[in-house]
Amino acid sequence: MAICHGFHAEYVTSSRVQTLQSVSPPRKIRAMGKELGSTPTKDTRSFPVRFKKSLYSLWLFTKDDTPTFVVPNTVFGVCGALAGSRLIIHNGTFTSVLLRLPYIFLFNWSNLLVFDLANQRLPESAREDTLNKPWRPVPSGRMTSTQVRKWMLLTIPLVLAFNHFAMHVGTETALLYTLTWLYNDLKGGDEGWFLRNAIIAAAFGLYNLGSLKIAAATGAASNVTVAGYAWIAIISGVILTTMHVQDLKDVAGDKARGRKTAPLVMGDLPARWTLAIPVPVWTAYCACFWGLGWLIAAPAAVLGGYVAWRCLCVKGKKADRKTWQLWCLWTAVLYMMPLVR
Template sequence: MDDCGSHRRRASHTRTALADSLSISRQLPRPTTYPGTSPCKTSYVLAQQSAVYSTPVTAMGLSPRKSSLGDMVKAVKQAETLHSTSFSEPLYYHLVTLHLFTLNDLKSILIPETICGILSALSGPLLTTNSSPALFAIIARLPHVVLWNHLNLLIFDLANQRLITSLLEDSFNKPWRPLPSRRLSLVQARRLLLSLIPIVVAATYFLGAVEETVLMLVLTWMYNDLHGADEHYLVRNIINAAGFMCYSSGSTRVAAGGQNTYNLNSVMLYQWTPLVGAVVLSTLQMQDMSDQEGDAQGDRGTLPLIWGDGVARCQSLFRSSPGR
């Protein structure tokens, strides 16, 4: 695996090429403006063929002023396939690539949600329909809970990191991720996501909590493809809070034995899970503190960027203080 210095050099090269592509985009005729689009979005299309894969438009034999839309689309598709990973790479290489997609979320989602699921299942009748939980039976479900969380996390991270805006941010914040470090191409990431979605839905049906998985697929679509993450920070926080609620209830359902044995009771559904969502909703801005450089490049409206660090920290402290 490449060292950190190599990742940063590649990310720096990506940012330099991005600037070149945006310069080329200014030479193009002004595009028709459609509802919900902006010149910035158009620039990202050019970035896809130039910045992401360091392949300028002119190097493909295209003139920015004279090329037709069809030529430009072909150029984008050609550029998307550059730096593709060969299937001849050893299995370890591909496993590391999958691991790098989810690495940054292990400590914030997979580990705490797995612990939450196991402990909630052990609470027995307090949060589940199991009146007498067996310690070893629930601990034996630990691999199932980890797998359920990791599969859902992988789907979300793939859907998020394959976006041009995310790639731009990652080149600043996390250059070691698979796409900015060129471990695979955008087209390969999209095809991997396309293949994994039905596999994950089928797997979670047998693991239990397929309902939460389907709901998280909808939230993932809203967050990434509908650019919910780029809207007002409150919209982003609401989607994230709903996602964490799904992780908490799904982890508990799997740990309790899946949908064929025990299930969640009304306390878990209507009190504990919403409490988890409320905590996430009111404190999510803290994780944006370290990502401000990349968020600014992606024009993302996070609370620290809009109101500043001081307001974001004070708001988190105020909302989490006793009595609130």
């Protein structure tokens, strides 16, 4: 790997590895982050081999977020469309909605890819990922920031065009790009945990609206009912007040990056209480919104209670990662409530 100009000349000597080991951890992390963004060495392999490697690298960008983000949003769209005309007016059948599953998934995944490319190409993200997610393409050395930027030049217009002309959700996609710009390039995701949650909550609203419209095979926003918009807003409220559950597992990397997440700003225990209280409250509120009885709402209530308990009583990087995954499952269960009204 080439060393960028900001490095001291001693790093390009034969004792480069020993020098890196002798510096303090924060300085070493900064050095690694700069190296990861360096100009790549020319790849002499055949085009098919390079293309296959690039596709796998693109998958790695979204690997961590697909089961916890793409899948729940897809569930929202499918369940919303299968709930009849409660959320959106359409003439689709059970079979036609299920046949739209690949399109809903592709909408969520393609926009997630654009976000992850924009996020993970940044030098500060590379430094963070060396601690939290070292298998990602940039910190692992599979791709450089320069290569990621070039992929963005290709994927952004392609994804926007496909979502606009093929799935009729171009407005949602364009607005998601605006939020991506605010979060990454303008550092909105680093300013403070509440602003970060607010941007993500707005993004979830657009993802869920797009998923609902694709599932119902209608591009008209006017087909979404008042209850549909209210449900989307409620879920965004859930995200706004509980999304920082994901920050519990990433404290080390966020601290190295200088990000002002809830655990770092408020302290670990207060941050956990700000999750343990809203989760069961939102479960009860969502059940009341749909007029569900206690028996039907029991799965969401039990899962939400378990998530709240884990936030307070089960700690550690692996445990917090599991709590984050269970939180994502809890949101997916909430998304199913319109079906059982």
